[in-house]
Amino acid sequence: MLRLPSPHSFDKIPTPFYYYDMGLLGETLDTLSAMAEKYCIKVHYAMKANYEGKIMRKIAERGFGADCVTANEAEWAVKNGFVPGKLMFAGVGKTDDEIRRCLLLGIGAFNCESIQELQVIDSIAGEMGLRARVGIRMNPNVDAHTHRYITTGLEENKFGIETYAIDSLVSTLKTCRNVDFTGLHFHVGSQILDSIEEVFRLTCERAGEIVKAFEDRGLEVGSIDLGGGLGVLYADPDSALVPDFEKWFSTIDKYLRRRPEQVVRVEPGRSVVAQCGSLISRVLYVKPARTKTFLILDAGMNDLIRPALYGAFHLIENLSAGFRGEEVMQDYDVVGPVCESDDVWGNNRELPLSLRGDLMAIRSAGAYGSTMSSRYNLRDLAKAVFSDEI
Ligand SMILES: Cc1ncc(COP(=O)(O)O)c(C=O)c1O
Structure with missing residues (x-):
């Protein structure tokens, strides 16, 4: 059950809203910091997962860097306490304007995703009389065994540069x-x-081969950035509120060949913030149909698109029924108000008997929730509410 300061904490807050458990975020960051230190791995928070200013500032306080995919993100990170030199800028489609803005900002490195982009960065830096620090994103052709929309390391994906291009890449870098x-x-x-060990073993092995290929061609590889990826338990969040960072980092430690002076980086997003966020909504209507009962909530796919986009599962809890001590259980199709038939939170969900006005928590919504929300149907954006402010 969602951890709340008190059962009535939400009574006066207009729904839907995102609720962030800042205590849990703190616990997650404690573990992440401890593991980063233990395994000597530098963390760059992937801010696409959640860029609420208050959350960003709490993460920046730990001395972590950030992984950005737009100049807007990079500038927002700096506004919220991140050090420019600890920013990584990835993305297959950086515009000239974004490259200029990030050079001016003094970002840590561009993670460059094509040979043409490398040439453009070189020429813009030249025009500006600045030097550009550039890492190269390689495509290791490793299957992450995850949803195809969030698989990024296969040759069929648009991300990174394929290994067949190493010769021309290295000669371009040298020019x-x-x-x-x-x-x-x-x-x-x-x-x-589930496959974290297998996927990161393969990624580390491939990374080792690719590092060697660069160094054999005379380019020293000072840092190896293994990206993000650690998943969270959506089906049963309370059983692992803090993700298993140790499993991830120890796998990297075991399989990545690194020299002592080589910096190893990771870019976790989801695992840092998913479990501390919930989308809080109210039941607008209980609508019986011939074969089922619909529970219509005031939160919709525009607030959290993951179920509609990926068929993602989020645990749904009826908080009010919990406070009432409701014992009768019933199956519901829990849906949102948006005019799309895939605006569904979950079919055949067994929940306590639910009434109009009941408060519902859609759990594990802290990552890729608010950042992917939209004003579709001209709906208002869900506001953020923090546990230490109510
Ligand atoms: C380059 C890069 N790094 C890090 C991440 C963060 O991944 P995750 O949220 O799974 O940790 C992403 C997410 O897509 C990404 O594209």
Whole structure:
């Protein structure tokens, strides 16, 4: 059951809203910091998962860097306490304007995703009289065994540069006059849970081969960035509120060949913030149909698109029924109000008897929730509410 400061904490707050358990975020960051130190791995928070200012500031306080995919993200990270030199800028489609803005900001490195992009960064840095620190995102062709929309490290995906291009990549790097090559970057996918050891063993082995290929061609690889990907337990969040960072980091430690002076980085997003966030909604209507009962909530797919986009599962809890001590259980199709038939939170969900006005928590919504929300149907955006402010 969702941890709440008191049963009536939400009574006066207009729904739907995102609720963030800042205590849980703190516990997650404690574990992440301890593991980063134990395994000597640098953390760059993938802010696409959640860029609420208050959350960003709490993460930045730990001294972590950030992984950004737009110049807007990079500038927002700096506004919220991240050090520019600890920012990584990935993404297959950086615009010239974004490259200029990130050079001015003094970001840690561009993670460059094509040879043409490398040439563009070199030429823009030259025009600006600046040096660009550049890592190269390679595509290791490793299957992350996750949903195909969040698989990023296979040759069929648009991300990174394929290994067949290493010769021309290295010769281009050697001709770039305004670029300092920093290292290599990999990110094979997201929500990797059961297969984390297998996927990261393969990724580390491939990374080792690719590092060697660069160094054999005379380019020293100073840092190896293995991206994000650690998954969270959506079906039963309370059994693992803090993800198993140790399993992930120890796998990297075991399988990645690294020299002592080589920096190893990761870019977790989901695992840092997913479990601390819930989307809180109210039951608008209980609507019986011939074969089922619909529970119509005031939160919709525009607030949290993961179920509609990926068929993702989120645990749903009826908080009010919990406070009432309701014992009767019933199956419901829990849906949102948006005018799309896939605006469904879950079919055949067994829940306590639910009434109009009941408060519902859609759990594990802290990552890729608010950041992917939209104003579809011209609905208002769900506001953020923090546990330490109510
Ligand atoms: C380059 C890069 N790094 C890190 C991440 C974060 O992944 P996750 O949220 O699974 O940890 C992503 C997510 O797509 C990404 O594209």
